[in-house]
Amino acid sequence: MKLLIRKGRVVDPVGGIGGVMDILVEDGRVAVIGSELTAPSARVIDARGLTVCAGLVDMHVHLREPGFEYKETIETGCLAAARGGFTSIAPMPNTRPATDCPERIALVRQKAAQACGVHVWPIGAVTWGQKGQALTDAAALKKAGAVALSDDGMPVQNANLLRDALIRCRRQELTILSHCEDADLVKNYAVNEGRVSRALGLPGRPAIAEELQVMRDAMLAEETGAAVHICHISTARSVEIVRQFKKKGVPITCETCPQYFALTEDELLSRGTLARVNPPLRTRLDVEGILAGLKDGAIDVIATDHAPHSAEEKARPLPEAPSGMVGLETALAVTLTSLYHTGVMDLSDILRKMTINPAFILRIPKGRLSLGGGADFTIFDPDEEWTVDPEQFASKGRNTPFAGRTLKGRVKYTIVDGKIIYQEGK
Ligand code: DOR
Ligand code: ZN
Numbered sequence: 027m028k029l030l031i032r033k034g035r036v037v038d039p040v041g042g043i044g045g046v047m048d049i050l051v052e053d054g055r056v057a058v059i060g061s062e063l064t065a066p067s068a069r070v071i072d073a074r075g076l077t078v079c080a081g082l083v084d085m086h087v088h089l090r091e092p093g094f095e096y097k098e099t100i101e102t103g104c105l106a107a108a109r110g111g112f113t114s115i116a117p118m119p120n121t122r123p124a125t126d127c128p129e130r131i132a133l134v135r136q137k138a139a140q141a142c143g144v145h146v147w148p149i150g151a152v153t154w155g156q157k158g159q160a161l162t163d164a165a166a167l168k169k170a171g172a173v174a175l176s177d178d179g180m181p182v183q184n185a186n187l188l189r190d191a192l193i194r195c196r197r198q199e200l201t202i203l204s205h206c207e208d209a210d211l212v213k214n215y216a217v218n219e220g221r222v223s224r225a226l227g228l229p230g231r232p233a234i235a236e237e238l239q240v241m242r243d244a245m246l247a248e249e250t251g252a253a254v255h256i257c258h259i260s261t262a263r264s265v266e267i268v269r270q271f272k273k274k275g276v277p278i279t280c281e282t283c284p285q286y287f288a289l290t291e292d293e294l295l296s297r298g299t300l301a302r303v304n305p306p307l308r309t310r311l312d313v314e315g316i317l318a319g320l321k322d323g324a325i326d327v328i329a330t331d332h333a334p335h336s337a338e339e340k341a342r343p344l345p346e347a348p349s350g351m352v353g354l355e356t357a358l359a360v361t362l363t364s365l366y367h368t369g370v371m372d373l374s375d376i377l378r379k380m381t382i383n384p385a386f387i388l389r390i391p392k393g394r395l396s397l398g399g400g401a402d403f404t405i406f407d408p409d410e411e412w413t414v415d416p417e418q419f420a421s422k423g424r425n426t427p428f429a430g431r432t433l434k435g436r437v438k439y440t441i442v443d444g445k446i447i448y449q450e451g452k
């Protein structure tokens with residue numbers, strides 16, 4: 027089985043391969059990168075005018091299986107990933123039951139093996155049932171295939187427990203992915219505390235709820251020497267805390283999501299529950315802080331936090347609707363529209379945060395182009411415009427505030443181990 031990708035513009039943030047190139051794939055591996063390659067028996071992709079990069083890696087998704095299959099299944103989540111250009115995804119453990127033991131990790135891997143081919147890297151829970159009371163067996167989870175631990179969705183409130191978890195995870199060489207929001211400060215509130223929460227007459231989730239826990243977790247990383255990765259960072263001051271701890275050499279990394287640099291809390295006023303997400307959308311000043319962090323490297327990763335919910339759930343009043351938005355099928359386009367077409371960042375720096383950086387944090391052998399390496403590629407047209415129509419999504423979730431928006435950047439092919447698992451229009 028041979029595949030020849032011809033005359034695409036290759037962008038490679040790691041090895042610095044650049045320019046228009048041909049890539050020949052044999053038996054699922056990258057065989058040759060060069061120009062004017064020929065391979066008579068190969069299937070040929072004409073990539074003229076398109077960008078070719080290592081397959082995108084999303085280190086933060088929710089696939090909902092087992093327990094919430096009406097929102098998403100591993101199968102539909104993988105299809106959505108493929109449509110969005112992602113070749114590797116890491117699902118969070120907040121399923122029912124939670125992914126807190128080796129058997130549950132095995133179940134995720136087994137279902138993923140029957141899906142469309144996207145590599146699925148399960149994340150194990152930090153505490154049993156994500157109840158924040160007793161630690162899971164990090165060594166056993168790792169042995170079963172967990173690539174990191176997290177209680178995302180039900181953040182660990184007890185600092186002592188988290189500290190013990192970090193000490194264990196350091197030994198296991200597992201990173202803890204931390205959803206930072208102090209439970210006492212956010213309750214079940216729906217929106218950022220500030221102008222919009224006041225306009226809506228609702229109690230809000232203050233920025234300090236996130237910042238306190240970012241500070242706590244950064245200090246715990248410093249004290250224990252264990253790797254902490256802050257999920258979906260959303261405030262300017264959170265970014266600044268991470269920046270300062272990185273300067274000291276503390277093993278801390280962080281991600282943000284397209285919604286935190288493309289949208290502000292104002293979206294709640296026009297989109298209602300579709301814009302409800304935890305942590306909440308913030309202010310223009312916070313967006314500026316996120317952009318600065320993306321540019322100077324304080325923020326390592328762009329992840330989606332793909333969080334499908336049903337239309338019925340999102341039709342509830344704002345205080346009762348679940349938080350979260352789907353992201354797999356819009357992330358690349360929103361990112362290119364907001365960061366590349368505005369001149370904020372160049373393509374290579376953007377792709378670094380969607381390929382090698384998340385792969386490095388999860389310690390998985392993905393996210394880079396290398397001769398002899400696995401042939402995972404994303405091929406996209408950075409300039410093509412399209413309008414988001416959730417009815418076209420492969421995901422069961424249609425809950426996106428980007429519905430109806432015109433974006434620039436379209437995925438054309440997604441390739442895993444040399445196999446085309448998604449082709450636009452097919
Ligand atoms: O908005 C969110 N949705 N934040 C989370 O932490 C969890 C997620 C979900 O699972 O729906
Ligand atoms: Zn979260």
Ligand code: ZN
Nearest residue numbers: 118178179331
């Ligand atoms: Zn999440």
